[in-house]
Amino acid sequence: MHILDDEDPNYDYYQTAYGKEGAELRQALHDIIDDHVTFSYDTLWASLQETDECPTNSGQVQLVYMQDGRDKNSNGGESGQWNREHVWPQSHGAGNPMGNGDPSPTWPSSVDAHHLKPSDVQVNSQRGSKDFDSGGNGVPGTPPTCRTTTGTFEPPDASKGDIARAVFYMDVRYAGDAENEPDLELVDAIGTSGTQLGRRSTLIEWHFLDPPDDFERRRNNLIHANWQQNRNPFIDHPEWVLKVWEHNLAIATRTDGAGGIMPANPQVPYHSDQFFEVQPAPYWHIADVRTNGASLDIGPDNAFFSFVWNQVVATGTLEAVFAPNLAPRGTPEWWLADYGFSNEFAAAELSDLDEDGLFAWQEFRAGTRPDDPLSLLAFETIAPDGTGGPAVLRWRSASNRFYNIWRSTNLMADYGRRLATRLPAELPVNAYTDAVEGVETRFYWIEVDP
Template sequence: MTKKLWFLPIVCLYFIFGWAAPSASAGAPADTNLYSRLAVSTAGTFFPQTASSVITTSADTDTYYKEASGKSGTSLKSALHRIISGNTKLSYSQVWDALKETDEDPANPNNVILLYTQESRAKSKNGGSVGDWNREHVWAKSHGNFGTSAGPGTDIHHLRPADVQVNSARGNMDFDNGGSEYPKAPGNYYDGDSWEPRDEVKGDVARMLFYMAVRYEGDDGYPDLELNDKTGNGSAPYMGKLSVLLKWNKQDPVDSKEKRRNELIYEDYQHNRNPFIDHPEWADEIWK
């Protein structure tokens, strides 16, 4: 009997430490909750595990961009224009509510994050007074005189919450490096005709402008918006400085906040995407 049962302690140990152990490979995180696995951004920043911080891709982007596959230069730009046009258009008042979702502070669902200052401010503080936040047109609406009627003036792919005073200081300036630091928004610089945003959103700004230059080509009653390598473009339908924007696109890569924002706009609001968040490399393919 002793000879037959000598292996029982080994079997028991195997059950306890072998079969009972997780089947995941060594080093895998213990917490496999969906929110936990998706709450870490590509830049390594951890966000609270809330539904609003989860990144899910609702679109099959390969299928969405099928027409653009293998193209470059003007052919790629034209293909992307066809893909992202025909989007749902919001009223200017609807933009308030949209921004409260797309730019929600992942650490505080009652607040939004302001573009140039990174400040978290109460959603209820939207307005036009000092201490409020308002709707910043990253592509200044005077560059093409498209105003705030439905169309480019309400396209939330380029509209972001910003402090009222900082928004006013940026005005309709083009984007470039250099100038004096703006005291109410440390890390942002300005001179007579250009604005340099803080490093953390340089790429965001560039990719929003790339989107606008592709979406609005003058074939649907809206201005033909184009990027050039100048500043001081005034009321012409141009924004610069293109060479700097292309550098910013590489300097500040796409992060989880941009991806989440792109998904929300696609899924809940305009039903089109910013191609340069999904494929930032396409900027160099178009503007060589």
């Protein structure tokens, strides 16, 4: 939803707003749409009959919440009639606090056609002065997506954007800088009071869900040409919404293994694209990338990956899974690099730096250091010793390892009795009790389970 400046049929009208954003854009738009022509509350019956004429029946007005036509002359305050809905409720600052409180041109917000809509009397009563937000129970006589709670009201999908842009207009138009004009404030909350109305984030989402259509543009043109002589800028330039109000969504980034995601945990403007780069650490590769738990199927052994998360409309998660590059016998390259090997990893696996008779790949599997001959996988103690009673075996373990233990009565052979299988490591020292009794001579063998 974007209109180029030089393609804008209302270029001259908005000329002072182009190129601005934030507070500067808000002020420029306020100055443009301020000080419009006002009419009596009674005159609004006639204006609504013109601006909100039913697209399929010129003798009817289009009811904003029922999304249906009603005879133009069936207006009033009785059941089955239509009345004038203040999208920004009068009790939230848009009404006339003077005298008996009736809407009056001396209090422009109370008679501003940009936020007054034809509504069924009973549905209007259901809406009341509630904040806008999603959820609740269905409203009788309206489409299924029109719902309400005790404190919130959700218009049907077909008018969600219309309502949102009417609220945006009111916030910018009424800044409390003139006599009898309130300072209306759109906030990201519900349960509001005073001159506040919510919920801003929901309304921004509705703005994108239901962009301006021909009905809304026609309405804007008629109010400008035939009645107030001002426009709703957020119908003409939907892209200005995110230049006036921030609505950012968090993308949580997570990594498993060695590597990173850039940017980490970004706050992304609603409905915007976000670029990500995934980079493994040296000697690692990208095994998988997942958005909200679903794999992107990037293929195996990636050394780099980048992508664009298009039109972010909800919070989410981006997870990168990294796996180590492995030498032919399964030794991680990063582990070999920690001990001084930077290439020729196949040969490095078969080296014996500490000359203890074990290859580097065996040292890795055992969880021992390949550069320290005293770093061994061996029992540190076997107690009690030589009594024929139970034996407690203790050894220094390494993380993420499993151990098998065998027993024999012959030091050099016949380790055919397996006592334990895949004992998990319990750092820093594992213990295992051999409960057999009556065997005074016992020998034990320990191995890392492959």
